[in-house]
Amino acid sequence: MGVLYMWISTVIIISVFLAIVVLLMLDKVSRTLLALCGAVICFFTLTFLEDQKYFLFVSFIFGTEQDGFANAHSLILIFSMSLIVQVCHKAGLFQFISLRLIVGTANRPNMLLFVLCTITVIISSLINNILTIMVIIPLTITVSGIINIDPEPLIITQAILVNMGGTFFTISSIPNILIVGASGITFIEFFLNVGVISIILYLFTVGLFYLKYQHTLQIPKDNIAILKELSPTIMISNKSLLVKSSSILGLVLILFFIIPSSILPLDIIALSGALILLIISWEDMDRIISEIDISLLIYLMGIFIMVGSLEYTNILEIIGGLIVRISGGNILASILLILWISGLLSANIDSIPITKVLIPTISTITNGYTEDYRKLANYALVMGANWGDNFTPMGDNMLVMNIAKKYKHPVRFKEFFKIGPIAVLFQLCIVTIIYGFLLEWIFGLIALIVFLLGLSVFLILRLNPRILQKYKIRLDIRRKTKHGNENSE
Amino acid sequence: MVMKILNNIKQDLPGLLDYIIFYNTGIVFQSTCPEKANVPAICANLNEIIKIFKQSLSCYDNTSNEYQKIIFETQKYITIILKLGKNSNLALFFDKEVVDEVNIRPIQENLSKLEELIDMDKGDLDPSSS
Numbered sequence: 001m002g003v004l005y006m007w008i009s010t011v012i013i014i015s016v017f018l019a020i021v022v023l024l025m026l027d028k029v030s031r032t033l034l035a036l037c038g039a040v041i042c043f044f045t046l047t048f049l050e051d052q053k054y055f056l057f058v059s060f061i062f063g064t065e066q067d068g069f070a071n072a073h074s075l076i077l078i079f080s081m082s083l084i085v086q087v088c089h090k091a092g093l094f095q096f097i098s099l100r101l102i103v104g105t106a107n108r109p110n111m112l113l114f115v116l117c118t119i120t121v122i123i124s125s126l127i128n129n130i131l132t133i134m135v136i137i138p139l140t141i142t143v144s145g146i147i148n149i150d151p152e153p154l155i156i157t158q159a160i161l162v163n164m165g166g167t168f169f170t171i172s173s174i175p176n177i178l179i180v181g182a183s184g185i186t187f188i189e190f191f192l193n194v195g196v197i198s199i200i201l202y203l204f205t206v207g208l209f210y211l212k213y214q215h216t217l218q219i220p221k222d223n224i225a226i227l228k229e230l231s232p233t234i235m236i237s238n239k240s241l242l243v244k245s246s247s248i249l250g251l252v253l254i255l256f257f258i259i260p261s262s263i264l265p266l267d268i269i270a271l272s273g274a275l276i277l278l279i280i281s282w283e284d285m286d287r288i289i290s291e292i293d294i295s296l297l298i299y300l301m302g303i304f305i306m307v308g309s310l311e312y313t314n315i316l317e318i319i320g321g322l323i324v325r326i327s328g329g330n331i332l333a334s335i336l337l338i339l340w341i342s343g344l345l346s347a348n349i350d351s352i353p354i355t356k357v358l359i360p361t362i363s364t365i366t367n368g369y370t371e372d373y374r375k376l377a378n379y380a381l382v383m384g385a386n387w388g389d390n391f392t393p394m395g396d397n398m399l400v401m402n403i404a405k406k407y408k409h410p411v412r413f414k415e416f417f418k419i420g421p422i423a424v425l426f427q428l429c430i431v432t433i434i435y436g437f438l439l440e441w442i443f444g445l446i447a448l449i450v451f452l453l454g455l456s457v458f459l460i461l462r463l464n465p466r467i468l469q470k471y472k473i474r475l476d477i478r479r480k481t482k483h484g485n486e487n488s489e
Numbered sequence: 490m491v492m493k494i495l496n497n498i499k500q501d502l503p504g505l506l507d508y509i510i511f512y513n514t515g516i517v518f519q520s521t522c523p524e525k526a527n528v529p530a531i532c533a534n535l536n537e538i539i540k541i542f543k544q545s546l547s548c549y550d551n552t553s554n555e556y557q558k559i560i561f562e563t564q565k566y567i568t569i570i571l572k573l574g575k576n577s578n579l580a581l582f583f584d585k586e587v588v589d590e591v592n593i594r595p596i597q598e599n600l601s602k603l604e605e606l607i608d609m610d611k612g613d614l615d616p617s618s619s
Contacts, residue, residue, distance in 0.1 A: 092529055095516075095529070099516075138512075138514030138515055138516060139514070139516060141514055141576075142512045142514045142516040142576070145512070145576055146607060226491065226606055226607060229491050229492065229518070229519065230518060230519075231517070231518070231519055231520070234517040234519070234520050234528050234529070235516070235517060235529055236529075237527045237528070237529045237530055238527065239524075407513065407514055407576070408575075408576070
């Protein structure tokens with residue numbers, strides 16, 4: 001009877017998780033509500049069919065002593081950083097910096113694309129993607145209106161780069177916080193291994209955008225004069241608050257770099273910073289809390305319970321084993337599978353549940369390997385989960401589309417598909433090559449040659465569209481000739 | 490350029506205390522408000538007011554009603570929000586003691602110049618792009 005109940009509970013939990021994933025993809029119901037429903041069903045299933053105690057669910061939400069209470073650290077870090085960022089946003093810090101840099105390009109209009117891209121990645125590396133989008137997209141639309149250019153290419157570029165900025169630091173996105181919480185990767189390790197790659201890839205990606213949009217983004221010189229008259233300081237709502245909030249944000253980031261998490265965890269540094277900021281700024285704590293995304297924390301708790309339940313059924317271990325079998329036990333192939341699977345799944349599904357499901361599978365695939373391999377697999381998951389979002393205009397990009405539409409500059413899905421998937425493929429291919437060289441240099445070399453060949457063809461066609469045109473004309477002539485011959489016969 | 494036009498407007502309207510040019514996106518272009526004033530918050534509220542007025546009017550008459558101006562008068566101030574371009578607005582704050590009734594007709598010419606300068610929209614200028 002016990003085994004039957006175990007099977008039934010396993011089937012229920014897997015079915016609920018898959019149903020929730022499908023509903024998340026459809027984006028018709030609140031994700032927080034879905035996660036809570038899933039969590040409650042898992043609770044009933046494990047309590048009544050497997051006779052589990054309440055403590056198990058508490059450990060799902062906050063973690064256990066064995067995993068260093070990883071989930072609790074993640075929740076506190078997200079909450080604390082949200083508090084700091086909300087106060088900075090209220091003071092107008094991000095709008096001020098962005099506008100200052102944009103006005104600074106008035107004398108060098110060709111730099112505008114680069115500056116807008118840089119602002120996007122910097123802000124998204126510090127604050128969550130949603131807030132970044134809400135700051136940067138209205139600004140881009142306004143600036144485009146002033147200088148009289150089409151904002152669509154800029155909006156698409158920024159939508160893609162928001163996810164790139166999400167891999168600069170451990171605090172830059174929720175998947176990073178979850179992965180780092182579970183793997184014990186330090187702030188500085190993360191920055192050196194993922195952040196630096198992201199910065200290099202960011203420069204390449206901007207190059208790609210420049211190549212694609214250089215003709216569209218020609219700025220008329222006459223309009224630049226008006227840009228100079230924009231006044232960035234007006235965007236500061238409270239100077240004293242701006243100084244205090246930016247100082248605390250800067251201090252917290254410096255402490256993240258210099259204090260090892262074994263001495264003081266990131267979440268406690270951030271929480272202390274948030275509390276100091278709230279005390280010295282005399283801000284109304286209740287109002288600030290009401291403005292932060294509490295539903296995100298509830299959503300995360302729901303996901304923690306669902307994934308904890310999945311882990312309880314051993315299904316995640318089976319998935320990990322499956323990845324090992326597909327890769328033939330080769331660690332490079334397993335890590336690359338993690339990179340590409342997380343990337344492809346994040347294209348349509350919210351990256352948070354994907355990340356949470358894949359974290360335990362990493363332990364299975366790196367079983368028997370050293371700590372360095374486990375970290376490499378975690379870095380692969382970070383990049384796949386964050387960047388994969390750009391394959392489609394869904395996920396966070398949907399918010400970009402909605403804001404652009406709200407301000408009467410809708411972005412066409414067709415335009416997004418012309419560059420989004422190319423950018424992600426480009427980024428994931430580069431990471432594949434880097435991992436190849438790190439783990440099996442022959443594979444890295446072959447991957448590099450194939451990539452360079454592909455890139456050359458792309459660049460030749462891009463820089464010389466006449467080739468494509470000629471090819472199209474030849475095909476048309478052939479088709480017509482064939483058609484003519486058939487008719488004459 | 491914009492500042493010059495605004496100075497002209499200020500000269501034409503002696504009771505004018507301050508003005509703010511802001512976009513529907515919440516971005517502020519220029520303002521003469523004192524430093525203690527929270528200009529971004531004022532603009533966010535004004536955008537909200539415009540939105541609420543539009544919604545209220547659509548409950549009365551559901552046909553397209555593009556707003557031109559909103560006037561709000563207290564014992565101390567008269568506030569006028571004028572639509573500039575497709576995406577921009579101008580808020581004027583008058584001293585009620587100096588002016589009893591605001592006549593914006595003399596500044597209309599300046600307003601259209603201002604609109605051209607700060608709210609050039611590709612769609613407006615180049616029909617082929619839309």
